[in-house]
Amino acid sequence: MKLLNKSEQLEPQSHTKLKVGFILARSFTLSAFALFVDTLRLASDEADNSGRVRADWQVLSSSRHFITSSCGVQVAPTSAFVEPNRFDYIVVVGGLLGADDPIDAESIAWLKRAAIARVPLIGVCTGTFILAAAGLLRQHETCVSWLHYQAFREFFPDHRVRSDRIFNLDRMRGSCAGGSSAADMAASIVQRHIGKNAARKAMEVLQMERVRTDRDLQPRRPLGIKCRDTRLRSVLLKMEGHLDGSLSIRGLADEIGLCRRQLERLFAEEIKMTPTNVYKRIRMEHAKGLLMRSDSSVIDIAMEIGFSSTAHFTRVFRSIYGKTPTQVRISTSPAQLMHG
Structure with a gap:
């Protein structure tokens, strides 16, 4: 064909x-x-x-x-x-x-x-x-x-x-x-x-302002981050679509026609965080959601977001949320919620 x-x-x-x-x-x-x-x-x-x-x-x-x-x-x-x-x-x-x-x-x-x-x-x-x-x-x-x-x-x-x-x-x-x-x-x-x-x-x-094209982005804001620059929005959505940590910051910059330093500057100006930290937070938010809503094991969740060991995943998770993955899971279990 x-x-x-x-x-x-x-x-x-x-x-x-x-x-x-x-x-x-x-x-x-x-x-x-x-x-x-x-x-x-x-x-x-x-x-x-x-x-x-x-x-x-x-x-x-x-x-x-x-x-x-x-x-x-x-x-x-x-x-x-x-x-x-x-x-x-x-x-x-x-x-x-x-x-x-x-x-x-x-x-x-x-x-x-x-x-x-x-x-x-x-x-x-x-x-x-x-x-x-x-x-x-x-x-x-x-x-x-x-x-x-x-x-x-x-x-x-x-x-x-x-x-x-x-x-x-x-x-x-x-x-x-x-x-x-x-x-x-x-x-x-x-x-x-x-x-x-x-x-x-x-x-x-239909009360729609205009015909959006195939270049328009989905109206999704990972982590609730607001940003004016469509290039940043595109990068955030790309990060959310690759929760296994497989993306490189240099590769993301290349996709939107910037060098790594320019992308980092853009993140600093609009989001006040580095691209690396934002990517980590997006992956951790996904892990937190899985801990609260699924019965997947901690190691399976860690591997899904690109961590090869539970210990490393736990350290990073606790540095962000102040609790271990197990503590978050226990605090949101049905029995805990009934007694809370």
């Missing part, structure tokens, strides 16, 4: 009416689906008429059964599986990661047919997990929410993944973090296929 270059990435199959097919997973995220499809609806017609003039969409399924979202609202399929090349894009909307068999075997087989037919596939929210599990993202960089980054790396260690941007377009695949970024990704497609005015109109009706 010939891969498209960047100028050709995610180009639709036709140049008439924009046609999008949706596959909704069991326990799918309603907001992500609603924002994506409503962006199409608002861009498709003038004013608030909701006619399918410049765009059309279908919810595809192997059965006529209602599909239940994670919040309990149900959506009825509008079409059986037809030839994939009837659509310009196929969007898989995921939801709760704990759901067994989020889509059935017939749906997976149809997605593989669509890939062979070179129809662009898009994973929204945890729809990326479904596409990756089907072997359809291996050669592409994937964007996921910071909330699901570690899980994606564990499930698909041979895939390239990022959690700093709101969505990503990589040749014949698209992916987005979910939530409001579903509207931005849809608007990006509308802008390419229908026009900038249609995309802007859809965003304005």
Whole structure:
């Protein structure tokens, strides 16, 4: 299969009416689906008429059964599986990661047919997990929410993944973090296929200030740190996405076009801490959360954030929080909380 270059990435199959097919997973995220499809609806017609003039969409399924979202609202399929090349894009909307068999075997087989037919596939929210599990993202960089980054790396260690941007377009695949970024990704497609005015109109009706691009960062602040410089925000998100301590400060500086000394100066000016200390604190906050919410052993938690010994991990942890990992775990145990 010939891969498209960047100028050709995610180009639709036709140049008439924009046609999008949706596959909704069991326990799918309603907001992500609603924002994506409503962006199409608002861009498709003038004013608030909701006619399918410049765009059309279908919810595809192997059965006529209602599909239940994670919040309990149900959506009825509008079409059986037809030839994939009837659509310009196929969007898989995921939801709760704990759901067994989020889509059935017939749906997976149809997605593989669509890939062979070179129809662009898009994973929204945890729809990326479904596409990756089907072997359809291996050669592409994937964007996921910071909330699901570690899980994606564990499930698909041979895939390239990022959690700093709101969505990503990589040749014949698209992916987005979910939530409001579903509207931005849809608007990006509308802008390419229908026009900038249609995309802007859809965003304005949705009360969103602008169409965010695939260069916009996820609105996440590790450690609650506020910083104006987008380069710093990008570095913080990268740190949060590599909790095993595998990043070097020099490498982080290179990624944003600075030398190490310039990055350290930027951290000192805006955050009043060194990059090394911030990275350590981010990893320790993750460890503290695991101690309070999971039953993982202390050594397993230490190894997850890049420490090879419990003793070293304990020393660093106590220097930051004034307690050992074991003391933090005991103080937040159910029995302790009941007696506290």
